[in-house]
Amino acid sequence: MSEMPAGGKGLLLHPDMDEVRAWMHANKSMRVTDKVMDGHEAVRRFVREGDFIATELYGSVRAPMGICREIVRQGYKTLNFAGQGVMETELLIAGGCVKKTELTYQGWEVYGISNILRRAAESGALEISDWSNAALAWRLKAAAMGISFIPARSMLGTDTFRYSGAKTVICPFTGQLYTALPATMVDVGIIHAHRADRHGNVQIDGISGFAWELARASKRLIVSVEEIISSDEVRKWPDRTMIPWFLTDAIVHHPFGSFPGEMCFCYDRDQEHLKAYIEATETEECTQKYLKEWAYDLPDHQALLDKVGADRLAWLKSRALGR
Amino acid sequence: MSEMPAGGKGLLLHPDMDEVRAWMHANKSMRVTDKVMDGHEAVRRFVREGDFIATELYGSVRAPMGICREIVRQGYKTLNFAGQGVMETELLIAGGCVKKTELTYQGWEVYGISNILRRAAESGALEISDWSNAALAWRLKAAAMGISFIPARSMLGTDTFRYSGAKTVICPFTGQLYTALPATMVDVGIIHAHRADRHGNVQIDGISGFAWELARASKRLIVSVEEIISSDEVRKWPDRTMIPWFLTDAIVHHPFGSFPGEMCFCYDRDQEHLKAYIEATETEECTQKYLKEWAYDLPDHQALLDKVGADRLAWLKSRALGR
Amino acid sequence: MEYKSNELLICIASRQMEDGTSAFIGTGIPMLAAALAKRMHAPNLVPLFEFGGIGGTLEHLPLGVGDSKTFYKAFAALGICDLMETAQRGMVDYGFLGGAQIDPYGNLNSTCIGPHDRPKVRLPGSGGANDIGSSCWKTIAVMQHTARRFVPKLDFLTTAGYLTGPGAREAAGLPKGTGPYRVVSNLALLGYDEATCRMKLLATNPGVTVQQVIENTGFELIVPDKVGVNEPPTERELTLLRNDIDPTHLYV
């Protein structure tokens, strides 16, 4: 297969599924325990320097902002991350937490390109391999399925392929050439969800993004939630559990955990805060000032909520669209 | 790749995804239309002789019995089917509707092996290639994903592999040997669900079996439902739509559509009917008598419900477990 | 207390289930065994049912692996792919399997007796057995013990045990470190020899001699110097089984 096209970039993780299986067997258990802890403890216990992490969802929508601010606060220096993301991964880059990334998109859609990504990439401080959104989602899906690669029709023929770590594979039935996407079983997955019980059975409303895939493609999984519900309630609606307890390592109670982003059916994004933030990112100095004010100087998520203020939060809540 | 292990059986369908794509483009549309019709029309319009069909779920649980009785009634002779299934596929075999099958399981679990499968297989009347349950589900998943094969760790080293149409593939990243499962895009998928709107947006309660996969791996899709709901209700809970409208070709209103099987949260199985049926299958003659009484001689699903009787149906309803 | 052969099988299968582990449960004896284990020594056993039920209470005995009782008050009701993939990524400890034939390497046949294309007896087929036998860490077979079922060579190898012996599973591509662990039969409890991967007698059932086990096994069985004896069902086990788990006597 040596003449088959292959991307020139290495992979941050080798997709060895027997290694993943052995790790799961040794470290994960289906035992039902209480997994509720605060954000500080969840990050301290489950995120190690050098880890490959991934966040869900995207933009300023159901993003695990509370947990990411906690990572920034704890001063990590050598994380790697996979993915699309906007504000939560920008904070990690701006906070100096990230060395390398397997990136699909980092930008502000209607508000333009990411100043933080530009500075990090153009200075050479951040090492980037490029992938597409579906490629990343399918790489997580492959890991979730317990297979080391999955065929796809994306990326073929492009520099996105050449600057990724993808290879190609031929279908043994049809002879069709496919991109072979390597599985991504990240060290830590971080998801913000609507609710969970104390054991880690998680429900998400609205679009599921890639929460299903990431939850199953994470060795360790931190889920922050708007609300903690009883296990009786979970057992009443087992068909609404998207992430069963044994995938989850930590449940963190973070109401408004996506702030300044939105949470469908719960609260709208804080448009003014976002605009001020994006303005701040125009210079490194202002970015650091923002980080100081909104991450370093706050002891925890509650302090953030206090700083935003109950009135503002209530107003954001009132602006959410209903069902 | 000629020395790579490969199963000796051919495939009922060649997994050419470019052909599937062209078919979808020419025949399926996202236009929102009214798809409600009776079982007779749904079968007549969407099932053609020679078609490769698949049913969901399994055993006597949420199985599309009403639609399968309709197929038997319309006297098809040359269908092929994929899958596990019990009573619904037994009826198709007993009714002489089936030529070939890619089988994973056909038996009665606690009630033992299938007399109907035995007679069909041992006489040589039914051509069988063997697969595993996960293999079938993943084959449907591959088709749903639009890829012609998917790697898996099942079936390796066994006669199940050798008597299937599977091949093998090597991971270009790890060198790991995998079973290569060919995608199965069936001609007609048949699913029984809890509810749908008239456009074909379908909701299912409880376990999802392989409904997600089959709905997306069907060129034509017939869904029978316990209840038809308004589109306003669907739009209120878009996160509960498992099968979006454009996958669905026919919505058939079949209350107690899984009878004599069960439907979770709705009604229990009719244990006496099932026992009598299984007894009947002991001889070909009694099987045909059963088919005459419960399929050929009934004009439609309503006639079946009338024959069972409102009291019995109410009793089955009363025996369903709640949430 | 008097007990039936089935009840003994259930009790011994049940005792193989460890607390805090996860196990794929098939219809019949494994379901009863799991329900019993949860009420006896393994309240934290997690029963998985291949069509999507996970973490249910087993308060009501299911009649099939997809039935509503498999996810009654469960933590999650998912789909077959999700469950099988959980096993494929190495998160399921045990799988319980049955079959018409088993060979010295723990390979199982549940497909056919006689040639595949024109079988003498057509059996149900793999179902989830092949997948469970491929991906779970340890599999436990529950079998009737006769020389016609414990055979030197299967008519059809439905589900991989150790295939042809040491290293054969890995060579075939199956996940490292997996394979058959126990056989629970109406005569004995059996395991596998580490060096040869061949079946080995561990303990006889009450009233059964080693000689009887050997006679009812169609291949050469490894019989160590020390063979244990299984405890008969206790009163508590039988009472739970008959009154609580299967009160309408579907199985017992």
Added chain:
Amino acid sequence: MEYKSNELLICIASRQMEDGTSAFIGTGIPMLAAALAKRMHAPNLVPLFEFGGIGGTLEHLPLGVGDSKTFYKAFAALGICDLMETAQRGMVDYGFLGGAQIDPYGNLNSTCIGPHDRPKVRLPGSGGANDIGSSCWKTIAVMQHTARRFVPKLDFLTTAGYLTGPGAREAAGLPKGTGPYRVVSNLALLGYDEATCRMKLLATNPGVTVQQVIENTGFELIVPDKVGVNEPPTERELTLLRNDIDPTHLYV
């Protein structure tokens, strides 16, 4: 009626959307164009948003492809894999794309200007663009028309157009019969020549000359004998856009 350049782009993009078809909608101009098309000539247009929103009403203008307005009163709220796989199996008609650079074969760059490892300008990256450009039947690019953006060779080929010309997509493994269809720019509407797969002028925007289009294109453009002229935005289009679709003037 007076109109802004953005408004013209939105109206012309909107007119490319056929009733009863499905289209992947990105943030910005395509969202406004889709909302406008649904209110004008294409009430049965189905907007798809890559993170899961499908069949929404677009009553409220989304600010991002994952935001709650993408699935407000939608028929289904699914996930990114489901949506991308729907396209991969050939069920999505159109994809709308943007980029910093486009070449004569409709290939797009949204990754970087300058070398990848040390870019002069790092752009956001592919996002879903590469996937949409690979799997949808027809893609429509929405671009600002300057010679620095319409270039003979991209700095980075993020998303496949016709690659190097006829047959190149299929040779690379991309699905048969797919590829770029239109470019909507602030100066013109462009298509592709069937024989060569190179970009071709179809119609100029109101007040724009063919010569202006040629001057602002950094490669040789195919200019047929007959070039049409696009209609300016109608009063109804502008009123809908300003008062109904984007009343808080986020975009217009």
